[in-house]
Amino acid sequence: MRVSGPDLAPLIRAVCGALPAPRAVRLSRLRDDAGVFDEGVLTWMPGPRSYTGEDVAEVSCHGNPLLVERLLRAFQAQGARPAQAGEFTRRAFLNGRMDLTRAEAVLQAIAATSPAGLDVARAGLDGRVAARAEALRDALVDLAAELEAALDYPGEDLLVDSDAALAARLATVAESASAAVATFRAGQLAVEGAKVALVGPVNAGKSSVFNALLGRARALVSPHAGTTRDVVESALVLDAARVVLYDTAGEREGEVADPIEAAGLALAAAMVREADLVLLVLPGHAPLDALGAALLARTADRPRIVVVTHGDLPRRLDLPGDAGATAEIAIPTGAGVDALRAALPTALRGEDPGEVAAIVASQRQRDAYARLGAHASAAAAALVDGAGAAVAVERVYEALGALDALTGRDTREAVLDRLFARFCIGK
Numbered sequence: 001m002r003v004s005g006p007d008l009a010p011l012i013r014a015v016c017g018a019l020p021a022p023r024a025v026r027l028s029r030l031r032d033d034a035g036v037f038d039e040g041v042l043t044w045m046p047g048p049r050s051y052t053g054e055d056v057a058e059v060s061c062h063g064n065p066l067l068v069e070r071l072l073r074a075f076q077a078q079g080a081r082p083a084q085a086g087e088f089t090r091r092a093f094l095n096g097r098m099d100l101t102r103a104e105a106v107l108q109a110i111a112a113t114s115p116a117g118l119d120v121a122r123a124g125l126d127g128r129v130a131a132r133a134e135a136l137r138d139a140l141v142d143l144a145a146e147l148e149a150a151l152d153y154p155g156e157d158l159l160v161d162s163d164a165a166l167a168a169r170l171a172t173v174a175e176s177a178s179a180a181v182a183t184f185r186a187g188q189l190a191v192e193g194a195k196v197a198l199v200g201p202v203n204a205g206k207s208s209v210f211n212a213l214l215g216r217a218r219a220l221v222s223p224h225a226g227t228t229r230d231v232v233e234s235a236l237v238l239d240a241a242r243v244v245l246y247d248t249a250g251e252r253e254g255e256v257a258d259p260i261e262a263a264g265l266a267l268a269a270a271m272v273r274e275a276d277l278v279l280l281v282l283p284g285h286a287p288l289d290a291l292g293a294a295l296l297a298r299t300a301d302r303p304r305i306v307v308v309t310h311g312d313l314p315r316r317l318d319l320p321g322d323a324g325a326t327a328e329i330a331i332p333t334g335a336g337v338d339a340l341r342a343a344l345p346t347a348l349r350g351e352d353p354g355e356v357a358a359i360v361a362s363q364r365q366r367d368a369y370a371r372l373g374a375h376a377s378a379a380a381a382a383l384v385d386g387a388g389a390a391v392a393v394e395r396v397y398e399a400l401g402a403l404d405a406l407t408g409r410d411t412r413e414a415v416l417d418r419l420f421a422r423f424c425i426g427k
C-alpha cells in the first residue's frame with residue numbers, strides 16, 4: 001500500500017511505529033485502535049525525492065485482503081483517503097517530477113501487452129520520447145526567434161537565414177512530425193495488441209491454421225463440414241504484438257438451414273468488421289468457386305492476408321491478380337506456418353518503424369504531432385508564398401503550443417482528467 005501527501009510522518013508513525021531512515025526499509029508492526037494486527041515492511045521516501053514529490057510511504061503487509069483492508073482503514077482513521085485513478089502519477093506531474101510523456105509511459109508500462117509495448121514504455125520512462133519532443137521544441141524556438149528578429153529589424157543585416165532557408169527548416173520540422181504520426185499504428189499495436197479473424201468456406205482449414213499459429217490444438221478440427229460454430233478466441237503473444245486470434249464458423253454455398261450455424265455465421269461476419277486483420281482461408285487443392293470469389297470480394301476492403309491451405313496437395317486454386325498478400329500453408333508438414341506468424345505484425349502495422357524512442361503510442365501525442373506538423377507546414381508556406389514573417393511566426397507559436405500540450409508544459413485540466421482517469425487506482 002502506498003501513501004502520499006505533505007507532512008506524512010505523524011500519520012505513518014501512528015500506523016507503523018518508528019520511521020526508517022529516508023529511502024530505507026524497516027520491519028514494522030502495523031496497528032490500529034484495536035492494537036497490532038500484522039507486520040510488514042515499511043519503505044520511507046520523504047519528499048521531494050519521491051515518486052510524487054511529496055512524502056511517500058509504502059507498506060508491504062501480508063497479502064490477505066482482510067489485512068489489506070484493515071491497513072487501509074487504519075490509514076483512513078489517521079486522515080488519509082483512498083487515491084483516485086492515476087492520482088500518484090498526476091501528483092508527480094503536477095509537482096514537476098515528470099512530464100506528460102513519462103506519465104503516459106507509466107500507463108503504457110502497466111498496459112503493454114507485448115515485449116515491444118514494454119520497450120515503447122521504457123523509452124517513454126527513460127525520457128527518450130520527451131527528448132525528441134524537446135529537440136523539435138528547440139528548433140521551433142530558434143525559428144520563432146529568427147522570425148521575430150526579421151520582423152523587428154527589417155532590412156538590417158542580421159545573422160538570420162533567408163525566407164527560403166527558414167521555410168526549409170520548418171519543412172524539416174513538419175516532416176519529423178509526420179514521421180512521428182506515421183509510427184502511431186505500430187505504437188498502438190505494440191501496447192494494445194490487435195484482433196485477427198480467420199474466415200473462409202467450411203472445411204478450408206481455418207481451425208487447423210488457428211491451431212498451427214497458436215502451436216496447440218485449441219479448436220476442434222475435423223473433415224466434417226461445419227465443425228466450428230461459435231467464435232473460438234485465443235491470444236498469441238509475438239514480440240511485436242499480442243494478437244488475439246478468432247476462429248469462426250465456415251461459409252457454405254446456398255441457404256444455411258440450421259439456425260445455430262446461421263447464428264455462428266452472423267458472429268463470423270461481425271468479426272470480419274471488428275478485426276484489425278482478416279485471414280481469409282481458402283483450400284489450395286480446389287479451384288476457386290463462387291463462394292471463394294464472393295468471400296474475396298466481401299473482404300477486399302479489409303486489411304487481409306489470403307491463406308491458402310492444403311499446400312501439401314497439388315495446387316488447383318488460381319487467385320485473381322488483385323488478391324493482395326497471400327500465404328501458403330501445409331498443415332501436415334507445418335510448412336508456411338512460421339512465415340505466416342511472422343507476417344502478422346507487418347500486415348497489421350506496415351514495416352517495422354525502427355528506433356523505439358521515435359514510436360508514438362498515445363493518441364494524444366499522435367494528435368499533438370499532427371497539429372504541430374500542420375502548423376509548421378503552414379508557417380513554411382507563408383514564407384514561400386510571400387504572406388510574410390508575421391504570419392509565419394504566429395504559425396510557429398501554434399506549433400509550439402501543440403508541442404507544449406504534448407509534453408505538458410501547457411495543459412488544460414480537462415486533458416489531465418481524461419488522461420489520468422485511464423490509470424488504475426494505486427498507480
Ligand SMILES: Nc1nc2c(ncn2[C@@H]2O[C@H](COP(=O)(O)OP(=O)(O)OP(=O)(O)O)[C@@H](O)[C@H]2O)c(=O)[nH]1
Nearest residue numbers: 202203204205206207208222226227228250310331
Ligand atoms: N492435407 C491437408 N489437410 C488439411 C489441411 N488443412 C486442413 N486440413 C484438413 O481439412 C479438414 C478441415 O479442417 P478444419 O481446420 O476443421 O477446417 P475449418 O475451415 O475449420 O472447417 P469448419 O470449422 O467446418 O468450417 C480436416 O480434416 C483437416 O485435417 C492441409 O493443409 N492439408
Ligand SMILES: [Mg+2]
Nearest residue numbers: 206207227228
Ligand atoms: Mg473450424
